[in-house]
Amino acid sequence: MSEQAKLEKNITAAILVIGDEILSGRTKDQNIGFIADYMTNVGIDLKEVRIVPDIEEEIITAVNALRHRYTYVFTTGGIGPTHDDITADSVAKAMGVSIDVDERAVELLLTRLKREDLNEARLRMCRIPKGADLITNQISAAPGFKIGNVMVMAGVPRIMQAMLANVVETLETGAKMISETLEAGLPEGAYAKGLEEVDKQYSDVSIGSYPHFNTSGGGFKNQIVLRSKNLASLKAATADTQAMLDALQAARGNA
Amino acid sequence: MSEQAKLEKNITAAILVIGDEILSGRTKDQNIGFIADYMTNVGIDLKEVRIVPDIEEEIITAVNALRHRYTYVFTTGGIGPTHDDITADSVAKAMGVSIDVDERAVELLLTRLKREDLNEARLRMCRIPKGADLITNQISAAPGFKIGNVMVMAGVPRIMQAMLANVVETLETGAKMISETLEAGLPEGAYAKGLEEVDKQYSDVSIGSYPHFNTSGGGFKNQIVLRSKNLASLKAATADTQAMLDALQAARGNA
Numbered sequence: 001m002s003e004q005a006k007l008e009k010n011i012t013a014a015i016l017v018i019g020d021e022i023l024s025g026r027t028k029d030q031n032i033g034f035i036a037d038y039m040t041n042v043g044i045d046l047k048e049v050r051i052v053p054d055i056e057e058e059i060i061t062a063v064n065a066l067r068h069r070y071t072y073v074f075t076t077g078g079i080g081p082t083h084d085d086i087t088a089d090s091v092a093k094a095m096g097v098s099i100d101v102d103e104r105a106v107e108l109l110l111t112r113l114k115r116e117d118l119n120e121a122r123l124r125m126c127r128i129p130k131g132a133d134l135i136t137n138q139i140s141a142a143p144g145f146k147i148g149n150v151m152v153m154a155g156v157p158r159i160m161q162a163m164l165a166n167v168v169e170t171l172e173t174g175a176k177m178i179s180e181t182l183e184a185g186l187p188e189g190a191y192a193k194g195l196e197e198v199d200k201q202y203s204d205v206s207i208g209s210y211p212h213f214n215t216s217g218g219g220f221k222n223q224i225v226l227r228s229k230n231l232a233s234l235k236a237a238t239a240d241t242q243a244m245l246d247a248l249q250a251a252r253g254n255a
Numbered sequence: 256m257s258e259q260a261k262l263e264k265n266i267t268a269a270i271l272v273i274g275d276e277i278l279s280g281r282t283k284d285q286n287i288g289f290i291a292d293y294m295t296n297v298g299i300d301l302k303e304v305r306i307v308p309d310i311e312e313e314i315i316t317a318v319n320a321l322r323h324r325y326t327y328v329f330t331t332g333g334i335g336p337t338h339d340d341i342t343a344d345s346v347a348k349a350m351g352v353s354i355d356v357d358e359r360a361v362e363l364l365l366t367r368l369k370r371e372d373l374n375e376a377r378l379r380m381c382r383i384p385k386g387a388d389l390i391t392n393q394i395s396a397a398p399g400f401k402i403g404n405v406m407v408m409a410g411v412p413r414i415m416q417a418m419l420a421n422v423v424e425t426l427e428t429g430a431k432m433i434s435e436t437l438e439a440g441l442p443e444g445a446y447a448k449g450l451e452e453v454d455k456q457y458s459d460v461s462i463g464s465y466p467h468f469n470t471s472g473g474g475f476k477n478q479i480v481l482r483s484k485n486l487a488s489l490k491a492a493t494a495d496t497q498a499m500l501d502a503l504q505a506a507r508g509n510a
Contacts, residue, residue, distance in 0.1 A: 021463055023301045024432070025291030026480060032306070036280030046278045048313075051287070051304035054463070058303075081444045082464040083451035113444075121447030139468075140475075156475075158468050177279070189336045189368075192376030196338035208276055208309070209337040213394075213413050220395075220411075225281060 011044045011174035014066040017051040018059055018087050019077040019155060030157045031076045035164065042168055043176040043229075044072065054078060059090035067094070067150050072171060074164070077155030079144060081121040088145070091152055092129035102128035105143055112141040133170075137162035146170070175229040180238040184209070184222040186248055194244040195224065198237055204230050205237040266299045266429040269321040272306040273314055273342050274332040274410060285412045286331045290419065297423055298431040298484075299327065309333060314345035322349070322405050327426060329419070332410030334399060336376040343400070346407055347384035357383035360398055367396040388425075392417035401425070430484040435493040439464070439477040441503055449499040450479065453492055459485050460492040 015035055021027040032049055039046040047070055052058040059078075066073045078087030092099035105126035109118060125142040128134065135144035135151065137159050144153040144163045153163040184191060188209055199207045205228040211220050224241060228234040270290055276282040287304055294301040302325055307313040314333075321328045333342030347354035360381035364373060380397040383389065390399035390406065392414050399408040399418045408418040439446060443464055454462045460483040466475050479496060483489040 017304075019463075020461060020482075021465055021480065022287075023291060023304070024434075024482065025288060025293075025295050025301075026434070027465065028288040032277075033280060033283040036278060038280075040280050046280075047308060049272075049278070049304075049306035053302060080464065080466065081447045083447065083454050084463045117444070119444060119448070122444035124447070125444075156466055156468060179279075179281070189372070189374060189377035189380075192336045192338065192379070193374070199338050206275060208274075208339045209335065210276055210282065211335065211411055213411060225276065227275075227279065 009174050011072070011172055012047045012070040013039055013044045013072040013074060014048040014050070014070045015046065016059075016062050016066060016073060016075040017049070017077060017155075018054065018075055019051075020053045020084070022051050022077075023053055031155070031160050034157065034161060035074055035076075038164060038168065040177055043174040044171070045174070045177070054084045054086055056086055056090045056093070059087065060094040063091055063094035063150060067148065071149060073150045075150065075152050076160050079125065079142070079152060079154055081124050081142075085124065087152060088127050088129065091147065091150060095129060095147055095150070097130045097147070099127050099129045101126045102132075102134075104128075104134055108134070108136065108143055109141045135163045135167045137166065177227050177229055178231060178234055179225055179227045180234060182224045182226075182238065182241060182245065184224050184245060186222070186245065186252075188222050191224075191245060191248055194248065195241065198240045198244060201240070202228075202233050202237040204228055204233050207237065207241070264429050266327070266427055267302045267325040268294055268299045268327040268329060269303040269305070269325045270301065271314075271317050271321060271328060271330040272304070272332060272410075273309065273330055274306075275308045275339070277306055277332075278308055286410070286415050289412065289416060290329055290331075293419060293423065295432055298429040299426070300429070300432070309339045309341055311341055311345045311348070314342065315349040318346055318349035318405060322403065326404060328405045330405065330407050331415050334380065334397070334407060334409055336379045340379065342407060343382050343384065346402065346405060350384060350402055350405070352385045352402070354382050354384045356381045357387075357389075359383075359389055363389070363391065363398055364396045390418045390422045392421065432482050432484055433486060433489055434480055434482040435489060437479045437481075437493065437496060437500065439479050439500060441477070441500065441507075443477050446479075446500060446503055449503065450496065453495045453499060456495070457483075457488050457492040459483055459488045462492065462496070 022029050050062050052062050078085045129147050132145040132147035139159045151167050153160045208225050211222050277284050305317050307317050333340045384402050387400040387402035394414045406422050408415045463480050466477050
């Protein structure tokens with residue numbers, strides 16, 4: 001695809017995190033931030049994230065809401081062998097397809113397990129919706145899967161990361177979002193008006209202002225982040241923003 | 256409220272994280288895990304989380320979906336002075352109320368700012384929907400607010416945490432969820448069937464099995480977490496689970 005065609009094509013995604021343990025606070029999610037970075041790097045726009053409990057109806061509702069709206073949906077969690085792992089069956093129901101033990105998944109498990117250890121629970125990890133492609137990983141034998149535009153991945157970060165790398169290779173990606181970060185050096189309230197004026201001039205640049213507390217001293221600092229898929233616009237908007245900040249600083253110095 | 260009445264009353268909540276910077280991966284969310292722990296500790300069941308971009312329509316849709324479904328909604332992010340801070344106006348629209356500069360908020364800002372520095376951008380932080388109560392915090396002058404069952408808080412973790420502590424004091428809370436954690440010492444596939452049998456016996460205990468990778472050696476380990484608001488049920492289910500694991504271990508030892 002030409003760079004221009006890529007710019008015009010918006011590839012979007014949502015993440016669906018499935019698991020009571022995240023909602024109870026017992027497990028702190030490490031996947032959302034990782035996938036968000038990954039999407040930005042490959043040129044897919046992450047537009048929404050949901051976290052839902054291990055309840056079939058909740059998973060089905062969320063999968064259907066997200067898959068009809070975005071190019072891709074990435075789910076994490078709930079594909080192990082225990083009774084609370086209901087993601088595969090729930091996704092099959094959401095997609096309206098049947099699900100059964102998949103021989104390809106059985107073969108994968110048999111590379112690490114003896115056949116006599118392949119009990120009912122472990123066979124649960126081989127339940128794959130009809131028509132899905134497997135997503136393998138180098139860490140554990142049990143696969144995730146891709147059905148339609150839904151990628152079903154493990155919740156354990158190391159396994160999820162391996163699955164993500166493998167499946168993203170098979171997906172369409174768009175123009176990469178590029179960004180510039182400026183240290184404002186001023187309170188937000190001092191530059192908010194000027195920043196809004198720059199923002200209005202560039203429809204293809206998204207500009208945000210982010211205060212953060214510097215725990216190693218210095219109190220609050222503000223960063224301005226400019227993001228665009230168009231390098232020329234990004235450079236122009238960044239220069240305008242810097243000029244606006246410089247003028248404010250100079251006015252302060254003279255006050 | 257009696258302990259029995261508390262047990263029967265389910266207080267639920269959702270979190271709505273608002274911000275492009277989380278979806279782009281630039282900022283890693285630190286608020287979801289903190290609020291999740293906080294809710295568990297005070298006896299509120301966190302049932303859903305959504306992350307949406309700084310787009311008015313997205314915020315309105317999410318606020319309305321969540322506020323009609325759960326006892327409380329906690330939002331984080333988007334209440335600063337810059338053009339991308341659109342949470343207060345979006346929440347006002349979702350609730351169908353007007354919004355304007357609020358004199359109580361102006362008074363708060365004037366405790367830290369001179370009146371001549373109270374420019375248009377800073378007054379933006381004083382825009383509070385009609386009928387809302389302010390949520391103050393000890394870190395910054397700008398307040399959050401509570402309108403109906405929606406609590407609007409800052410995105411900066413230190414400020415959010417101070418607001419959360421202040422507002423939760425005014426909310427109704429339920430029975431505290433209590434939990435027990437067992438080290439399985441066995442592969443998930445070995446105890447999944449036994450665990451499902453215990454789970455079926457206790458309708459008021461939620462049982463999950465969580466593999467995690469021990470980076471300091473030992474590879475994968477599995478923890479079984481039992482959660483309930485009923486201490487007697489929790490103790491009985493925990494004892495049954497431990498007995499089930501012990502029997503499996505003994506059988507392994509004899510094999």
